[in-house]
Amino acid sequence: MFKKILIANRGEIAVRVIRACREMGIRSVAVYSEADRTSLHVQMADEAVPIGPSPAAESYLRMDTIIQAALRTGAEAIHPGYGFLAENAQFSRRTAEAGLVFVGPTASALELVGDKVRARQTMEKAGIPIIPGMKTAAGTAEEFKAAAREIGYPVIVKASAGGGGKGMRIVGREDDLLPALEAGRREAKSAFGDETVYLEKFIQEPRHVEFQVLADSHGRTVHLFERECSIQRRHQKIIEETPSPVLDASLRAEMGETARRAMEAAGYTNAGTVEFLLDRSRRYYFLEVNARLQVEHPVTELVTGVDLVRQQILVAAGERLAFSQEEVRQRGHALECRIYAEDPGQDFLPSPGKIRLLREPKGPGVRLDSGIYAGWDVPIFYDPILAKLVVWAEDRERACRRMAAALDETVILGIKTPVAFLRAIVTHEAFLAGRTSTAFLKTYFEDWAARPSDPDGLRLALAAAAYAETAPRSKPRYGGDGRTPESTPSPWASLGPWRLGGD
Amino acid sequence: MEFEYLVDGLVRKISVARENEVLILREGEAELRAEVLPLSEEELFLTVDGRGHRVFVLRDEDRTTVFHGGREYVLVHPRRADGAAFRGEEGGPEGGVVKAPMPGKVIKVLVAEGESVRKNQTMLIVEAMKMENEIKAGRECVVRKVHVSVGDLVDAARPLLELE
Numbered sequence: 001m002f003k004k005i006l007i008a009n010r011g012e013i014a015v016r017v018i019r020a021c022r023e024m025g026i027r028s029v030a031v032y033s034e035a036d037r038t039s040l041h042v043q044m045a046d047e048a049v050p051i052g053p054s055p056a057a058e059s060y061l062r063m064d065t066i067i068q069a070a071l072r073t074g075a076e077a078i079h080p081g082y083g084f085l086a087e088n089a090q091f092s093r094r095t096a097e098a099g100l101v102f103v104g105p106t107a108s109a110l111e112l113v114g115d116k117v118r119a120r121q122t123m124e125k126a127g128i129p130i131i132p133g134m135k136t137a138a139g140t141a142e143e144f145k146a147a148a149r150e151i152g153y154p155v156i157v158k159a160s161a162g163g164g165g166k167g168m169r170i171v172g173r174e175d176d177l178l179p180a181l182e183a184g185r186r187e188a189k190s191a192f193g194d195e196t197v198y199l200e201k202f203i204q205e206p207r208h209v210e211f212q213v214l215a216d217s218h219g220r221t222v223h224l225f226e227r228e229c230s231i232q233r234r235h236q237k238i239i240e241e242t243p244s245p246v247l248d249a250s251l252r253a254e255m256g257e258t259a260r261r262a263m264e265a266a267g268y269t270n271a272g273t274v275e276f277l278l279d280r281s282r283r284y285y286f287l288e289v290n291a292r293l294q295v296e297h298p299v300t301e302l303v304t305g306v307d308l309v310r311q312q313i314l315v316a317a318g319e320r321l322a323f324s325q326e327e328v329r330q331r332g333h334a335l336e337c338r339i340y341a342e343d344p345g346q347d348f349l350p351s352p353g354k355i356r357l358l359r360e361p362k363g364p365g366v367r368l369d370s371g372i373y374a375g376w377d378v379p380i381f382y383d384p385i386l387a388k389l390v391v392w393a394e395d396r397e398r399a400c401r402r403m404a405a406a407l408d409e410t411v412i413l414g415i416k417t418p419v420a421f422l423r424a425i426v427t428h429e430a431f432l433a434g435r436t437s438t439a440f441l442k443t444y445f446e447d448w449a450a451r452p453s454d455p456d457g458l459r460l461a462l463a464a465a466a467y468a469e470t471a472p473r474s475k476p477r478y479g480g481d482g483r484t485p486e487s488t489p490s491p492w493a494s495l496g497p498w499r500l501g502g503d
Numbered sequence: 504m505e506f507e508y509l510v511d512g513l514v515r516k517i518s519v520a521r522e523n524e525v526l527i528l529r530e531g532e533a534e535l536r537a538e539v540l541p542l543s544e545e546e547l548f549l550t551v552d553g554r555g556h557r558v559f560v561l562r563d564e565d566r567t568t569v570f571h572g573g574r575e576y577v578l579v580h581p582r583r584a585d586g587a588a589f590r591g592e593e594g595g596p597e598g599g600v601v602k603a604p605m606p607g608k609v610i611k612v613l614v615a616e617g618e619s620v621r622k623n624q625t626m627l628i629v630e631a632m633k634m635e636n637e638i639k640a641g642r643e644c645v646v647r648k649v650h651v652s653v654g655d656l657v658d659a660a661r662p663l664l665e666l667e
Contacts, residue, residue, distance in 0.1 A: 350632035352606050380607050384632040408573030459535050461569035461576035463528040464558045466506050466519045
């Protein structure tokens with residue numbers, strides 16, 4: 001087993017990996033940019049190496065600097081976390097060339113699943129269902145009509161060079177096809193300089209269901225069941241859960257086996273996720289492979305009892321998976337809420353800045369994977385994820401209640417967070433009824449605004465504010481958390497420089 | 504003592520009196536008696552009708568933010584604010600000084616001093632946390648001053664532009 005691992009990431013995921021290392025008796029090396037000098041992952045690691053200025057392009061994305069840091073500190077492996085270099089085939093290759101182990105898939109597997117067209121072809125060849133669509137983009141009006149008929153309406157016009165919804169048109173019937181093609185071409189031309197468009201089946205209000213897979217380098221591939229990640233804002237997940245409220249045992253088994261075969265077809269090793277879209281008649285289609293540990297991995301850990309980061313490290317060290325598909329069980333229900341630094345009342349505007357007060361939720365079945373502390377300044381340079389609140393309970397209804405209670409206990413002041421918004425979702429009747437789809441937020445939460453509706457609570461707040469106004473700024477008399485390094489006089493601060501032991 | 508706060512667009516007038524550690528709040532007919540124990544600069548322990556509440560209070564120049572029972576209450580100070588706080592801070596810049604909606608980095612300056620701008624014209628783009636935020640003109644006006652240039656880090660208090 002490795003003795004030392006470098007974690008090429010920051011924030012909550014770096015903290016998560018450091019914890020796994022510590023439990024396995026492996027020393028951890030953190031890397032940090034200028035903006036992250038005082039970050040939690042830096043405090044928690046056994047060693048920390050500065051890797052450059054704040055912008056990610058000059059620090060967390062600098063492959064050579066990171067590999068050099070690993071070599072210099074004597075680390076034997078690099079864990080990339082998620083984001084940054086996690087799915088970068090070149091980084092995986094260069095890590096291996098430097099004589100280090102990349103905790104993730106091989107460069108060739110990363111290249112295959114990272115290329116949407118090749119991945120789609122590979123899956124189709126392996127008999128995995130993919131979203132029906134045109135194989136070629138060029139064609140006459142008649143060819144487009146024939147293709148649309150074969151795919152079946154509704155279809156969606158997509159730009160080949162596309163992205164961000166530009167050039168996309170949904171077409172429900174043949175009469176509307178030609179005008180939509182023309183409009184799509186115009187938009188694609190002006191957005192990408194390329195007017196090529198193609199047709200694909202349009203999936204209405206799909207659910208996003210993904211399967212966690214683990215594969216060792218000895219030919220064993222197992223899936224660890226699904227996660228449903230349909231609650232999304234701006235195509236980014238904010239709530240995930242497992243089991244999915246919509247799968248039954250046979251569909252679950254079928255999709256799980258499909259995910260397993262998909263990863264085998266890609267020659268994939270280590271932890272990865274196969275994403276599917278599930279339509280309203282419960283047909284599923286391969287979407288893509290996420291070739292990394294995912295943000296939402298903890299829900300899978302809670303229902304299966306498998307520590308995914310530990311398994312990643314074991315697999316990277318060449319060990320065999322110690323369990324078979326039949327031995328993996330799903331028990332109870334887990335939910336995750338992502339806590340970002342953003343304002344859900346203002347179209348999710350980012351909200352970096354100093355965290356002035358923090359109280360973390362606790363209790364049975366409550367887990368918080370966090371990268372923050374009170375007094376820390378959330379930098380403007382990176383992804384806004386602060387923490388993930390994850391709960392487990394015997395069933396979905398109890399998990400929702402537990403989540404609502406845990407969110408009530410969560411206090412993050414100084415910056416905006418979606419804590420109240422998340423609470424509104426997990427207590428909403430449509431969510432409780434399991435009517436989750438990617439259109440959920442648009443349908444039920446388009447104009448959401450936090451309003452303190454409780455008059456007793458407001459009166460108490462007024463009393464507290466007035467008291468604070470009249471009270472002399474007194475020293476605390478009754479302890480409390482007082483985790484406010486700036487304003488609370490601390491004996492350490494008033495003692496001046498000091499040393500342990502003395503030399 | 505009398506206090507006024509602006510909460511969700513409504514002015515709340517209250518009076519408070521203190522008897523030792525008991526605070527008596529009156530708002531119209533309503534009365535609330537709370538025993539208050541300060542835990543720290545920002546935490547109070549309030550006992551009301553035998554029930555204890557741990558309450559977090561953050562004081563800023565123009566507002567006090569109170570958190571308890573899973574809710575955040577933003578109480579704006581009308582008397583001390585310069586009026587801007589009273590109107591609320593939402594809505595596009597309509598004239599005068601334009602400030603950043605969030606801390607971030609200026610990645611584009613699309614207007615010059617002396618330039619006339621249309622309503623909804625994008626004047627600046629500020630980026631934070633990988634999100635671009637366009638700052639648009641709230642009405643037709645002239646850019647009097649540009650205080651920032653590309654690459655500048657800005658916070659929510661720093662003026663970006665002056666319009667007239």
